[in-house]
Amino acid sequence: MHALKLITRNALRHKLRTALTVLGLTIAVLAYGLLNTVVDAWYAGAAAASNARLVTRNAISLTFSLPLSYENRIRGVEGVTLVARSSWFGGVYREPKNFFAQFAVSDNYLDLYPELIVPAQQRSDYVRDRKGCLVGRQLATQFGFKVGDVIPIKGTIYPGTWEFVVRGIMDGRDESTITRQLIFHWDYLNESVRKMPGRRADQVGVYVLGIAVPEEAAAISRNVDDVFKNSLAETLTETEQAFQLGFVAMSNQIIAAIRVVSYVVIVIIMAVMANAMAMSARERTVEYATLKALGFGPGFLALLMFGESLTLCIAGGGLGMLLTPPAASIFRQATGGVFPVFHVSRDTVLLQAACAGVVGVAAAIIPAIQAARVRIVEGLRAIG
Structure with missing residues (x-):
């Protein structure tokens, strides 16, 4: 209970930095969700194809x-x-x-x-x-x-x-x-x-x-x-799904580029998040040394760092996930119905949650190690 209170207060200590970090996470998770939905929409025709239909065309x-x-x-x-x-x-x-x-x-x-x-x-x-x-x-x-x-x-x-x-x-x-x-x-x-x-x-x-x-x-x-x-x-006969995928294959490079961009967005926000957590760890060197002097172990300090990082990611990722469906609806209207089927799938939501979790854990690893390794004498000496 005390750890949860400390995690919450640490996360809200610098309100502007916290707000900007959460905003960045929200935008990143939202962008990832929309890009993933675009890829799903590209494959919608093939995904809906029946395995009980064949298409015969000129070879x-x-x-x-x-x-x-x-x-x-x-x-x-x-x-x-x-x-x-x-x-x-x-x-x-x-x-x-x-x-x-x-x-x-x-x-x-x-x-x-x-x-x-x-x-x-x-x-x-x-x-x-x-x-x-x-x-x-x-x-x-x-x-x-x-x-x-x-x-x-x-x-x-x-x-x-x-x-x-x-x-x-x-x-x-x-x-x-x-x-x-x-x-x-x-x-x-x-x-x-x-x-x-x-x-x-x-x-x-x-x-x-x-x-x-x-x-x-x-x-x-x-x-x-x-x-x-x-x-x-001569003819070429194939399943309806294979026939539809033939059209999708013409856009493979575009789809690959969209996938790359979606992952780059996550990597960038991971770097931003890691930087924010590293700043937090440096600012609290004295506090961590004090907690160690009071008998709290390295594991507790690492827990504080991981808890704060995951709290920010849950807030930003949650907002991004909530905003994705209405944003997808707006995007569909803005594109004039280019994508007949454009809805956020359950898999996309799960991927968004997974990305937010990975960012939260990855961004806290190095700061958590640094906090756990703080020496009491050197940490207290940093006063002033």
């Missing part, structure tokens, strides 16, 4: 399409239960900064995505309307889309201005489901492409495959690719 590149005739042949591969079409549209809504994903898909596409929830009536309306589309809840919230609205999209890959009627809103099964996309009828796109000069119709960007046994994904992928081996358009 050369995603920019090359596959013939529509491949659909029936893929459906005939053992283990494949459903085949859906999906083509990237790549249009612009009003101005380039309003970027979001748009896909032309077959009518059975949503059967492969149970995590995308659409009311039965809205889905029925969408199926009946050739120009109908479905928009995700996150997208609808960002731009204020509602059922019945007409969305003009200026085509980049497919020229002209395309108008789609919102027939339904797709909700996510949980907060990890990305709903920042627009889907419309692949048949409508294909019929329009047939009327365009110099364009090839009956081409599909990727095929999304449903499989009965996720554990057989690798074997089924090989079997699908074997069907089209030595053809004019």
Whole structure:
């Protein structure tokens, strides 16, 4: 009890220094949490991918399409239960900064995505309307889309201005489901492409495959690719997660840089904290010598130093952890929804707590050793 009182009074002895140290810790832990959340958001699409879905694309590149005739042949591969079409549209809504994903898909596409929830009536309306589309809840919230609205999209890959009627809103099964996309009828796109000069119709960007046994994904992928081996358009079939990670891999250097910065922030605040504790230890040399003269051992003095350091880290780290969720919400709004899924995970909070604890212990090690080694005569001689 006496030790706790001494630790508290020591921590509050220099109020300005304590306040600045706690502020620095708060900012460091907050910054670490936000940077870690950015990395998590980058992997959100891959993390939410299902192991019961495969993606078949052109083996050369995603920019090359596959013939529509491949659909029936893929459906005939053992283990494949459903085949859906999906083509990237790549249009612009009003101005380039309003970027979001748009896909032309077959009518059975949503059967492969149970995590995308659409009311039965809205889905029925969408199926009946050739120009109908479905928009995700996150997208609808960002731009204020509602059922019945007409969305003009200026085509980049497919020229002209395309108008789609919102027939339904797709909700996510949980907060990890990305709903920042627009889907419309692949048949409508294909019929329009047939009327365009110099364009090839009956081409599909990727095929999304449903499989009965996720554990057989690798074997089924090989079997699908074997069907089209030595053809004019060979295929590459992989799990949806591997497909998503292929996009993330393009940004590996950026992600690595973010991780490095997050750890550098912690190292810097550790140095600041160690300096503050070293100053405290030097200022209390006489006090430590007096405590030793009264019979308190080196362990008690080390306890005081570690206790003070951990108290400051608990205060600063706790504030940083509490501020991270609202800061993440503000960051998400400020970035205009660039990250569809941007929430602070439990693992991030645990990492923040671990970092604060490591800083508290590491910063006190050397000052604690110095305090424990103070000699009574030399310490008392330092008076004045």
